[in-house]
Amino acid sequence: MQEFPTFTSHLECSATGAHYPADALHGLSQAGKPLLVRYDLEAMRRVINRDELAGRAERGFWRYREMLPVRHAANVISLGEVATPVVPAPAAARLHGASVLLVKDEGRLPTGSFKARGLALAVSMAKELGVTRMAMPTNGNAGAALAAYASRAGIESWVFCPDDTPAVNVREMAAAGAHVYLVNGLIDDCGRLVGEGKAGMGWFDASTLKEPYRIEGKKTMGVELAEQLGWQLPDAIFYPTGGGTGLIGMWKAFAELEALGFIDSRRPRMVAVQAAGCAPIVHAWQQGREHAETWQDARTIAAGIRVPAAIGDFLILRAIRDSHGFAIAVEDEAIIRAGAEFARLEGLLLCPEGAATYAAWRAALASGQLRPDERAVLFNCAIGLKYPLPAAGTRIDCRQPLDIAALTAATA
Numbered sequence: 001m002q003e004f005p006t007f008t009s010h011l012e013c014s015a016t017g018a019h020y021p022a023d024a025l026h027g028l029s030q031a032g033k034p035l036l037v038r039y040d041l042e043a044m045r046r047v048i049n050r051d052e053l054a055g056r057a058e059r060g061f062w063r064y065r066e067m068l069p070v071r072h073a074a075n076v077i078s079l080g081e082v083a084t085p086v087v088p089a090p091a092a093a094r095l096h097g098a099s100v101l102l103v104k105d106e107g108r109l110p111t112g113s114f115k116a117r118g119l120a121l122a123v124s125m126a127k128e129l130g131v132t133r134m135a136m137p138t139n140g141n142a143g144a145a146l147a148a149y150a151s152r153a154g155i156e157s158w159v160f161c162p163d164d165t166p167a168v169n170v171r172e173m174a175a176a177g178a179h180v181y182l183v184n185g186l187i188d189d190c191g192r193l194v195g196e197g198k199a200g201m202g203w204f205d206a207s208t209l210k211e212p213y214r215i216e217g218k219k220t221m222g223v224e225l226a227e228q229l230g231w232q233l234p235d236a237i238f239y240p241t242g243g244g245t246g247l248i249g250m251w252k253a254f255a256e257l258e259a260l261g262f263i264d265s266r267r268p269r270m271v272a273v274q275a276a277g278c279a280p281i282v283h284a285w286q287q288g289r290e291h292a293e294t295w296q297d298a299r300t301i302a303a304g305i306r307v308p309a310a311i312g313d314f315l316i317l318r319a320i321r322d323s324h325g326f327a328i329a330v331e332d333e334a335i336i337r338a339g340a341e342f343a344r345l346e347g348l349l350l351c352p353e354g355a356a357t358y359a360a361w362r363a364a365l366a367s368g369q370l371r372p373d374e375r376a377v378l379f380n381c382a383i384g385l386k387y388p389l390p391a392a393g394t395r396i397d398c399r400q401p402l403d404i405a406a407l408t409a410a411t412a
């Protein structure tokens with residue numbers, strides 16, 4: 001990759017607007033809130049345009065490198081990211097009376113989830129800023145992406161996950177070189193341990209929104225989606241919301257794209273999807289609050305959205321309200337049924353969190369929150385194959401002649 005022009009002007013506190021210098025290591029702002037990367041968009045606008053972008057050979061999100069904070073090409077840590085496909089789901093749309101339904105399938109990224117976007121940027125920037133040790137709490141996919149990108153960057157990684165995190169995630173993190181710890185608590189308990197170990201271990205804390213660059217990586221979902229749809233954003237985006245990095249990142253992307261003259265002022269309705277067993281954002285949205293209360297006794301099979309408290313809660317809620325979107329909770333039962341239905345209809349295996357967006361889309365159509373003519377995009381955030389599947393298969397005795405009647409009965 002060639003050197004490229006970069007445009008980061010400063011970092012900004014998302015709550016107070018206070019400025020912080022770029023090119024220095026930062027965690028949260030002094031107010032304890034997430035920092036956002038700001039760019040000289042006027043200067044950027046003179047360098048990139050839609051036509052030139054269309055001619056670039058690079059397919060994955062590094063094709064938007066001028067919109068990203070990494071200064072030097074040598075610090076770009078890449079595992080061969082692809083532009084994830086937008087897959088139409090015509091059978092599901094037909095079944096539920098909608099004109100169209102699209103799924104952005106993020107499971108195609110390295111480490112099998114969209115966490116690759118955020119951690120690719122966080123690790124590249126950590127390398128650029130001289131970090132040698134990173135740590136984070138994780139429900140699985142973020143830790144896997146951290147482990148992979150950090151190992152590739154020559155950075156050591158430590159991950160702390162709830163002890164019921166899916167085994168495949170735990171083993172993946174260890175295989176990719178992380179020090180892995182299983183904690184008898186939830187992700188916020190894991191986050192506390194990272195905080196306690198930071199000083200003594202010399203860790204840079206890569207927790208969701210506690211460093212400024214994962215948002216920039218997740219932002220590329222919005223840029224990529226816009227480009228794939230011919231710079232016409234959809235009417236609604238259903239996003240499985242844990243820490244909300246992707247929802248906040250896409251909302252930021254749309255503002256930057258408008259400033260660059262790539263899109264007009266129309267925006268999709270941003271829909272935050274949570275599990276009924278852990279729905280702090282839905283609750284806060286219903287109550288008209290600016291911040292969410294910590295959810296007690298969080299439980300859901302959708303581990304990626306089992307986040308009882310999100311430090312960027314006010315940014316998630318603001319994007320939902322500014323976009324005239326909504327927040328919606330779905331039961332685990334509905335998630336399981338939706339995932340099974342979608343795989344059967346469309347042949348695409350969703351992860352539980354992706355299935356939650358399909359369950360929410362169905363519910364929103366049924367309740368009238370979404371009109372059948374609204375073009376919706378669901379985010380399938382991880383590859384379905386990472387998750388346990390129900391037992392299947394009928395046994396056959398190969399020492400007997402094939403019994404056609406039995407086969408017909410088994411498939412009936």
Ligand SMILES: *Cc1c(COP(=O)(O)O)cnc(C)c1O
Pocket residue numbers: 113115141142208240241242243244245246247304305351353354381382
């Ligand atoms: C992390 C994760 C989420 C939540 O993403 P945020 O942007 O942090 O809200 C949803 N699903 C899966 C599979 C995840 O790994």
